[in-house]
Amino acid sequence: MKLSRILSNQNGVSRKQANGLLAAGLVQVDGTPCSEPAQEVSRFSTVTCQGHIVQAGAVAHYLMLYKPAGILSATTDTTHSTVMDLIDTSHYPELHIAGRLDRASTGLMLLTNDGQWSRTLTEPDSEKPKVYRVTTAYEFSPDTVDRFAAGIWFEYEQLTTRPATLEPLSGRVAKLTLYEGRYHQIKRMFHAVGNRVVALHREQIGDIELDHTLAPGDYRTLTQQEIDSVNQV
Numbered sequence: 001m002k003l004s005r006i007l008s009n010q011n012g013v014s015r016k017q018a019n020g021l022l023a024a025g026l027v028q029v030d031g032t033p034c035s036e037p038a039q040e041v042s043r044f045s046t047v048t049c050q051g052h053i054v055q056a057g058a059v060a061h062y063l064m065l066y067k068p069a070g071i072l073s074a075t076t077d078t079t080h081s082t083v084m085d086l087i088d089t090s091h092y093p094e095l096h097i098a099g100r101l102d103r104a105s106t107g108l109m110l111l112t113n114d115g116q117w118s119r120t121l122t123e124p125d126s127e128k129p130k131v132y133r134v135t136t137a138y139e140f141s142p143d144t145v146d147r148f149a150a151g152i153w154f155e156y157e158q159l160t161t162r163p164a165t166l167e168p169l170s171g172r173v174a175k176l177t178l179y180e181g182r183y184h185q186i187k188r189m190f191h192a193v194g195n196r197v198v199a200l201h202r203e204q205i206g207d208i209e210l211d212h213t214l215a216p217g218d219y220r221t222l223t224q225q226e227i228d229s230v231n232q233v
């Protein structure tokens with residue numbers, strides 16, 4: 001929200017008065033003086049005017065969860081357990097998921113209440129690498145690496161997937177790096193080359209790697225470095 005709007009949302013303060021307070025240098029955002037009415041201020045910032053709190057910054061939460069198989073990537077569901085059932089939501093309220101996994105898939109899942117942060121991470125053009133370990137029903141055909149690198153045509157979206165890197169570790173297990181995240185993307189890519197995914201585990205999103213000390217179902221808060229890595233280009 002714009003800073004002048006935050007100020008004028010207080011009882012009895014007009015937009016004109018808000019701009020006057022700003023021009024007089026009486027307003028601070030997170031402790032830094034600010035005089036720009038149009039400055040966008042997030043709900044996580046604290047705004048003060050002459051030492052009085054106008055907006056108390058909300059607490060931002062950033063978690064990584066080791067998603068076990070069989071748990072739904074959703075905030076609520078009437079029939080299945082969801083990832084939220086694994087988290088103490090009284091400590092971490094209003095979380096949403098930054099990048100879903102299929103119910104059978106395992107591994108790194110990020111949750112936050114910071115919509116701007118999760119959008120930066122998951123928007124289709126973010127080009128942040130997502131690294132998976134995939135196991136397939138059949139051995140990789142000789143052309144799979146090249147076909148994934150060239151991109152696979154998705155009829156429904158009418159697009160070709162971005163070049164993806166498949167690094168076979170054995171006949172049916174590979175490390176796969178994608179630079180986008182489309183609906184059931186990996187299953188559909190393997191289906192297109194006549195194969196089938198039997199296990200899928202996400203190891204990394206952008207610069208954030210699944211913490212190897214976490215067991216399935218465990219979670220921890222992100223470090224400041226992990227949080228900041230999302231906004232670095």
Ligand code: URA
Nearest residue numbers: 101102184185186187
């Ligand atoms: N692609 C899939 O097909 N499934 C996932 O869980 C993630 C990516």
